[in-house]
Amino acid sequence: MVRILATALALGLAAAPALAREQGAEQATEQVTGFTLDNGLQVVVIEDHRAPVVTNMLWYRAGSADERPGVSGVAHFLEHLLFKGTDTLEPGEFSATVAANGGRDNAFTSYDYTGYYQRVAADRLDLMMQMESDRMVNLRLDAEDILTERDVVIEERNQRVENSPGALFREQMDAVQYFNHRYGVPVIGWRHEMEALTLDDALAYYKTYYAPNNATLVVAGDVEPEAVKALAEKYYGVIPANPDLPERVRPSEPPQTTERRMTYSDPRVAQPYVTRSYLAPERNPGDQRPAAALTLLAEVLGGSQTSVLNQELQFRRKQVVYAGAWYSGVSLDTTTFNLTVVPVPGVALEEAEAALDETLAAFIETGVDSDQLDRIKMQLRASQIYARDDVERLANRYGRALSSGLTVADIQEWPEILQSVSEEEIVEAARTVFDKRRSVTGWLMTEEEVTQ
Amino acid sequence: MIRFALVIAGFLAALPAWAQTDIREVTSPGGITAWLVEEPSIPFVALELRFRGGTSLDAPGKRGATSLMVGLLEEGAGDLDAQGFARATEALAAQFGFDGSDDGVSVSARFLTENRDEAVELLRLSLVEPRFSQVALDRVRAQVLSGIRSRATDPDKIAGARMDALLFGDHPYGSDPAGTIESVSALTREDMIAAHRGALARDRLYVSAVGDITAEDLGPLLDRLLGDLPETGAPMPAPVAPGFTGGVEVVQFDTPQSVAVFAQPGMDQDDPDFFAAYLLNTVLGGGGFKSRLMSEVREKRGLTYGVYSYLVPKDLANLYMGSVSSANDRIGEAIGVIRAEWARMAEAGVTEKELGDAKALLTGAYPLRFDGNGAIARILVGMQVDGMPIDYAVTRNDRMNAVTLEDVNRVARELLDPEAMMFVVVGKPEGV
Structure with missing residues (x-):
């Protein structure tokens, strides 16, 4: 045990940039270079020279939470439309060109960002950057394409949401958690608003947010920072910044002063469960300590089989099939801390919820098991090593964080901050966040239970 | 300590994208063959094991036995109960994945160079000395039953299950590898022991390793890890002709x-x-x-x-x-x-x-596709299973x-x- 901890400590320290440099080839951290072009485009290069492959990602610092009221889903709809051609590319030609070069491409939309990526052989990076920079400003849309693609995103909503009672339930939970902030509106959009989206809606969003001073380029793989810089200057450097880019301020939540509860029933539910979300602070630039404590709290409570909730509810009381805790600190605005308990047959949702609350209260009294915290920190240190095997995931981590208000320095300091969080800080974080007046509790049920 | 003799195939095949690496065939002193790519730049190893057969080896009336058995491998082994095994794995930051599908049981492991021997010993316990305690069996059974009930109201899963039933009828391919509510409810500890004995045998084993390990170290490691598994397992089921009805x-x-x-x-x-x-x-x-x-x-x-x-x-x-x-x-x-x-x-x-x-x-x-130690290890096992x-x-x-x-x-x-x-x-x- 002593040997393991001693070695692990060395690994943890190596994650700090200053020490990593001294370690040279043996460094335990990823090789990251960052710079910004004159027009405001942020660029991050993550080197991994093991294979001649590159991932080219462009992240816009705009997502569904930046939509104006009434056009929910337009950020995601526009993401689809970006594959529909530019002044020089036919509809579908973008992906066809990527495929003809042996690569694959796709895109994704979330509350705080919209991202586009291609994964190709490293010698095709020039072409990818040329095409990606082209559709930043030269999108050409046809009214008919718009209508067909609107049908596609409605079918996407059918597939992801309407056909899944769990997804419908989460959508209602979010809407109840956020009264005023756009995190309460689904990324894919409310169905009735999606059905009315127009070409003008999409273009208005495009012209407002798609600009170099609102984007981060992340290039990861077998590339040299200097070469990436030259390509970025060549293709993105010529695009002017948008001087009218709005300041990124969304309507904020009013103080939540009372507990909110909801039930959702659907005959398609086979496994009822209880879930609860609490409003919680997110990671903020230069101020990540509260979020680090919450990140460890989620691990301590629900991160594994040996976590507090599973030990107590699954193993000791045998009341649940599964218990979990989640916290995602990467968010531009106030985020949530989530708990879920899935009862075994014969245990009512009410009983499962009471057991959850008792366990949380007992945890705040007894505090953190220090052996458990040591194991969690060991795994976090090891995850720095395992992460280097997956450069695409690293690229995602940087892109998400940089699109959510954090800096490269914040990302690189994060592992060390996690290691330095104390047992007392974790308990204090629990005491603060588990305030029922700032929570939503939801029961997902089959219809039979409603009638009881 | 005796230096183990190694048989290394004379053939070194270069991967197209993995510029400076080669796949080598390594045969351990005990006769276990593995494909290896040495990639020392990150201090961990991805080890991939595949046992052919999988859930299609379920004995008649015991549908779901192999799947439940695989789910129990990390739920207590040797002197460790489920919590003890999980704590030991977490303390080493080793990652073990166990999965049963209709053509095989796969084991995906990642462990750090700094504690490789301890991690391999834990993995050995799970594969060779699983406890299958009644308390763990009942708890994991409840999780499996929950999954079966959920799939029964998921349209994607309903469609797949109905298609399988139409095509394959009573053949194992024709039903959910996890079993039915009835069959899983009836499974016993003896069924777990039998399923384990049938599925995890050396006559159906394929191995690959990618990462920070040499051929000299891999051979003895494999003998320690897998040498105590039985030589032969359950007979493979017969091929089946799907019934297409249009x-x-x-x-x-x-x-x-x-x-x-x-x-x-x-x-x-x-x-x-x-x-x-x-x-x-x-x-x-x-x-x-x-x-x-x-x-x-x-x-x-x-x-x-x-x-x-x-x-x-x-x-x-x-x-x-x-x-x-x-x-x-x-x-x-x-x-x-x-x-x-x-x-x-x-x-x-x-x-x-x-x-x-x-x-x-x-x-x-x-x-x-060859984009990381774990990914390459999976590809190399797949190639061996497919006889390439x-x-x-x-x-x-x-x-x-x-x-x-x-x-x-x-x-x-x-x-x-x-x-x-x-x-x-x-x-x-x-x-x-």
């Missing part, structure tokens, strides 16, 4: 979007025409945004978010399958378009340009490029069978 079967289910799966006869991976069939399917429904099905059903008509087709070469049967989902009032049109494209392809085949594009996609994408030579990765793209337009279009005529193709639709479809 037509459309509707499973009524109250949900807004219908889910459809379709199937027709497939092709064996050893068939000399397999590459031609693979290229054919890439053009028809496997090539992402550009495929004919995607173009006709999604891009032109907006009938779906996704439509795909895929060759499914299994150990005991071969299928050619696909899936689509559309709103209840549009699924009929989507199925009609798919049928028409299937027939058009059977008659007219692909164009020279389509074939060229498909080759560019497949040959370009192939090296991109160790230089397969080097020759694969040349063989793909050698396929001619005549080959592909002959295979289109011979393989595509609009008459045999059958659909299962789950939802409240209109006009089907």
